[in-house]
Each structure stands twice: as C-alpha cells, then as structure tokens.
Amino acid sequence: MANAGITVLRCDLPFRQQRPHGPPRGSGAEDREGLRRAVEAVRRIVSGRLFLGGQSYGGRQATMLVSEDKGAADGLLILSYPLHPPGKPEQLRTAHLPKLQAPALFVQGTKDPFASPDEIKAALKLIPGRTPLLLIEGAGHDLGFGRRATTRGRGTPEKIAEAFRGLVGG
16 A cells, blocks of 8 residues: 555554454454544544555454444445354344445455355445445455465555555545
C-alpha cells in the first residue's frame, strides 16, 4: 500500500500484544478499542479520509467497530474475512454486517476454509454499503503469503492496491 502512495499504520491488536501465538479470546471489545485508539493516533498526524483494514480476525474487528461507530473510518480494506470457523458454516459471523454502511473492499482466497467464494458473496449482500470483492484464485486464508508461501502470491499486493484505489478513488 505504501508503494501505491497510501499512508499505512500497521499495528498489533491488544490480544496479539498480550498473546503472541494462538487464537483470540473474549468478545473482542478490547481489540476494537485498540483499533479506535490507532485511528485516533493516525488522525492526529494525517489529514483527509481514513480507512481501516485488517486480516482475518483483525478485519472482522474493524468491520464490527465501523458498524458500531460510523465515524471511526471512511471505509475498510478487509483481507480474508473469517465468515465462519473452518468446517462450521452454520456458525456465521454476520450479525453486525447489516449495520455496516462504509465502503469496504473484501479480499478473499478462493480456497479459504473460513469462507468459500459463494459464502462470502452471500454475506456481502447483507451489507448496505458498497462492497466489492477481490477473489485471489487458488489462495487460502493467508492469501498466499503464509509460512508455505508460493509464487501464487506474486502480484497480489498490486491487485489489492489497485482494487482499493478503485474503491476509494485515487
């Protein structure tokens, strides 16, 4: 994103600062507050529109924050939204999505066990705001950049940046 001329602040959520490994626990309220504080910090140093993003759980927390507080961000970049736990498609994480009005780019791997392309498309229909979907062919939840990264991920950052600029204009 920085190479595309977009100012970025990367931060760890409070759960990750407290627990370097393993899945998050609890309601996520502390993590949403951490995101809120990060947004406030960025607003003090950068003028103009502000977009919030996150990968997996971080993206889910970002969507929850912006659905609760419409002024928290002007839009979202969500990578690998964890729509449901792997193998448990009945446990959808969509209750807050109908309240999400900000434009949001969702980026999902076509082999992501947390949401198939059809599942994520159906979930995005719940969101009243603009929600383009960028599918990364053959990628899993890590979008091709995990421990077993392959050449499959080549060009993905550029595709994401281009799609995001298309969403936000610029």
